[in-house]
Amino acid sequence: MSRVTALVAKELADLRRNPGVFVPAAITGFASLLVPFFVGLIVPVITGERLSDSSDFQVAAEMYRLEPATVRLSPEGAIQAWIFQQFLVMLILTPVAAAMSVAAFSVIGEKQARTLEPLLVTPITTVELLTGKVLGAAIPALALGFGVFAVYAIGVAVFAEAGVWRVLFLPRSLAVTFLLGPLASLASLQLAVCVSSRANDPRSAQQIGVLILLPIAGILAAQLLGSLQLTLGISVLIAVGLTMVNLALIVLGVRVFDRESILTRWR
Amino acid sequence: MPFVVAHVLSAHHLTRRFGDRVAVEDVSFDLVAGEIFALLGPNGSGKTTTLRMLAGLIAPSAGSISVQGERLTQESAPRLRRDIGFLTEAPGLWDRLTVRQNLMVFARLHGLAQPHRAVDEALELFEMESRAGDRAAHLSKGLKQRVALARALLHDPRIVLLDEPTAGLDPGSAHDVRELILRLRDRQRVVLLSTHNLDEAQRVANHVAILRTRLIAVDTPAALKARLFEPRVRIVLTEPSQRFATAIQAAGAEDVQCDGVEMSVRVNGRLDTPALVRHLVQAGAGIESVVRVEPSLEDVYLKLVHERRGSS
Numbered sequence: 001m002s003r004v005t006a007l008v009a010k011e012l013a014d015l016r017r018n019p020g021v022f023v024p025a026a027i028t029g030f031a032s033l034l035v036p037f038f039v040g041l042i043v044p045v046i047t048g049e050r051l052s053d054s055s056d057f058q059v060a061a062e063m064y065r066l067e068p069a070t071v072r073l074s075p076e077g078a079i080q081a082w083i084f085q086q087f088l089v090m091l092i093l094t095p096v097a098a099a100m101s102v103a104a105f106s107v108i109g110e111k112q113a114r115t116l117e118p119l120l121v122t123p124i125t126t127v128e129l130l131t132g133k134v135l136g137a138a139i140p141a142l143a144l145g146f147g148v149f150a151v152y153a154i155g156v157a158v159f160a161e162a163g164v165w166r167v168l169f170l171p172r173s174l175a176v177t178f179l180l181g182p183l184a185s186l187a188s189l190q191l192a193v194c195v196s197s198r199a200n201d202p203r204s205a206q207q208i209g210v211l212i213l214l215p216i217a218g219i220l221a222a223q224l225l226g227s228l229q230l231t232l233g234i235s236v237l238i239a240v241g242l243t244m245v246n247l248a249l250i251v252l253g254v255r256v257f258d259r260e261s262i263l264t265r266w267r
Numbered sequence: 268m269p270f271v272v273a274h275v276l277s278a279h280h281l282t283r284r285f286g287d288r289v290a291v292e293d294v295s296f297d298l299v300a301g302e303i304f305a306l307l308g309p310n311g312s313g314k315t316t317t318l319r320m321l322a323g324l325i326a327p328s329a330g331s332i333s334v335q336g337e338r339l340t341q342e343s344a345p346r347l348r349r350d351i352g353f354l355t356e357a358p359g360l361w362d363r364l365t366v367r368q369n370l371m372v373f374a375r376l377h378g379l380a381q382p383h384r385a386v387d388e389a390l391e392l393f394e395m396e397s398r399a400g401d402r403a404a405h406l407s408k409g410l411k412q413r414v415a416l417a418r419a420l421l422h423d424p425r426i427v428l429l430d431e432p433t434a435g436l437d438p439g440s441a442h443d444v445r446e447l448i449l450r451l452r453d454r455q456r457v458v459l460l461s462t463h464n465l466d467e468a469q470r471v472a473n474h475v476a477i478l479r480t481r482l483i484a485v486d487t488p489a490a491l492k493a494r495l496f497e498p499r500v501r502i503v504l505t506e507p508s509q510r511f512a513t514a515i516q517a518a519g520a521e522d523v524q525c526d527g528v529e530m531s532v533r534v535n536g537r538l539d540t541p542a543l544v545r546h547l548v549q550a551g552a553g554i555e556s557v558v559r560v561e562p563s564l565e566d567v568y569l570k571l572v573h574e575r576r577g578s579s
Contacts, residue, residue, distance in 0.1 A: 006375035017363040
């Protein structure tokens, strides 16, 4: 375990001196924050038309006025609560993007800098090496993701109607943020590390890692179209699926990390 | 009771193939404590592959490696690597980390009980204390190599594998590295270095091996020279040497080469150097100097490598 912590400490120290790697994730986070505030708060101001005046949102308003946590909200507040909860899924993109940016360079970066061979000659095992790499990328990615959630929650508390913020702390919202987000990030990260072990170019790893965004985008679209309601039960079910994917990726990661090929075939 | 020499590092019939290409074939040697073994060979001759096999980084296709009597396998490699320090061809430092941070990661990866103390000692040994807080990216090539060496020796390994340790270093830095290698010998470490620098091998190595996929020769530098080159003397005369060639050939001298006032003669059992000088004086030659010609390790290397090239 001490070897894993040594490697994680190294990864974090390295990232502290290379903040540029988080620029794509920061842009993603900013965009994820901007869209719901634009739709829920800025569009009504620009158009002069309240959301509750639109027939499109009536179902959402009725649904959220039945929730114990939001029962006292005005029709406008109920629609805002619906919007801000639906877009929580989009916030998952931030830790996923951060994880991908870091993980794609994890093995390839070491290969390019020719730092991998000295590392492999230590008593570190493949499982320890990959665990260190994954944790070293996951910790800052999740920290960034949770940071974006905190900004989101504060923004909602300050700018949305009073009481709307409570919707972000319902069990199903917390499951999205603190269960699906980390699990999706971990899957994306492991996928990127797996590809990073075999590819010569970090972009290849990023391109494969980005595949994890497709189901997230699918969930978001299905929610907005009203064909999926991300309840606590569904969130837990998705979390179980993601856990299985993560376990499979751990096994795959160890298998594809072939020390010999990395040292002898990579140029 | 017979004296038994314990081999610290042994290679037996090591072979490594990459697909159809044979990188290393049937390489065997045994190294004991305090030995410096230089691996010489042209580019692509299998030196780095051999070192990587010895470090447990890649597995041999055939043959075996023993570290202090224990066979190096995929399972035993992580444990046996505690006794191995490997200076890779490139320093491979993490550029954004400081010198101290680079070393600290490795001290902890090796599971040292007192990593801070080990790093402090390494910094002192390599005279890097003043640069400990500098990022690796800001170091010169020589300093990077010094840090890489410190890293390879941080856990005080019994076996030290050095892949071209002085490549690209200025003469001063290269001298420092050679001094360090000699200190390792004094501390009874086994040092195996791969190098293109024949002068360096001659200066520090007890044994040299010339590798060209297979081992062409393994011996002490002196024994290799004696085996491949018969001794010669170079004599500088006061007048053209050609005049005296016939006289000494009649006395039994072989392979007499004359060039102006210089004469080069192969000495042998029938005509040694004092007898040769005596014959020259008797023939009326004035002698300025007599020097025994020592072939260099480069001569040995070139002869062996060219012979091998010719035969293959």
